Amino acid sequence: MAGPLLDDATLAEMRDIQESNMPSEADLIGFSTSRDPGGVTLRTPYIAATVKCRVTLVGAAVVVLAQQFTPTADFVLYLPMGTSTTGITRLTVRIVDQLGTLITREMNVSGTPEPRSYAASRHIYAKLATDTLVPPPAIGTVIITETP
Numbered sequence: 420m421a422g423p424l425l426d427d428a429t430l431a432e433m434r435d436i437q438e439s440n441m442p443s444e445a446d447l448i449g450f451s452t453s454r455d456p457g458g459v460t461l462r463t464p465y466i467a468a469t470v471k472c473r474v475t476l477v478g479a480a481v482v483v484l485a486q487q488f489t490p491t492a493d494f495v496l497y498l499p500m501g502t503s504t505t506g507i508t509r510l511t512v513r514i515v516d517q518l519g520t521l522i523t524r525e526m527n528v529s530g531t532p533e534p535r536s537y538a539a540s541r542h543i544y545a546k547l548a549t550d551t552l553v554p555p556p557a558i559g560t561v562i563i564t565e566t567p
Contacts (some may be wrong), residue, residue: 441471448509
C-alpha cells in the first residue's frame with residue numbers, strides 16, 4: 420500500500436500559498452431564530468466569521484423575477500482551510516477590483532461540499548442574492564461603492 424502523496428509540511432505550505440492569494444473578504448452569516456411574545460418566529464442574522472476569500476464567477480444570466488429582469492450569478496468562493504461553514508446560509512463579500520473599486524455583494528450559499536483531506540482551500544457555492552439584509556437598498560440591488 421502506498422503512503423500519502425503529500426506530507427503534512429507540503430500540504431501546509433500549499434494551504435499558506437492559497438490563503439496568500441485570497442484578496443477579498445467575506446462575512447459568513449448565519450441566522451438565529453427566536454419567538455416574539457405574539458408567537459411569530461423571528462430570524463436574526465449574525466456574522467459567524469469574517470475570512471479572506473477568492474471569488475470566481477462561474478455563470479451569469481438575467482432572469483425574470485416578480486415580472487422584472489433580475490441579474491443572477493453563480494460563484495465559487497475559496498476560503499482558508501479550517502473555515503467552518505456549518506449553519507452559514509448568507510455571505511457579504513467585499514471585492515476590490517483592478518481599478519481599486521470596492522464592490523460589496525450579498526450572496527446566498529447554494530452548496531457547501533465536504534472538505535477533502537488533501538484540499539488546499541475550502542470552497543462553497545453561492546448565488547447572487549436577490550434581496551438584501553441591509554435595509555436601505557432596494558430588492559435586487561448590487562451595492563457598489565468606490566474607495567477614496
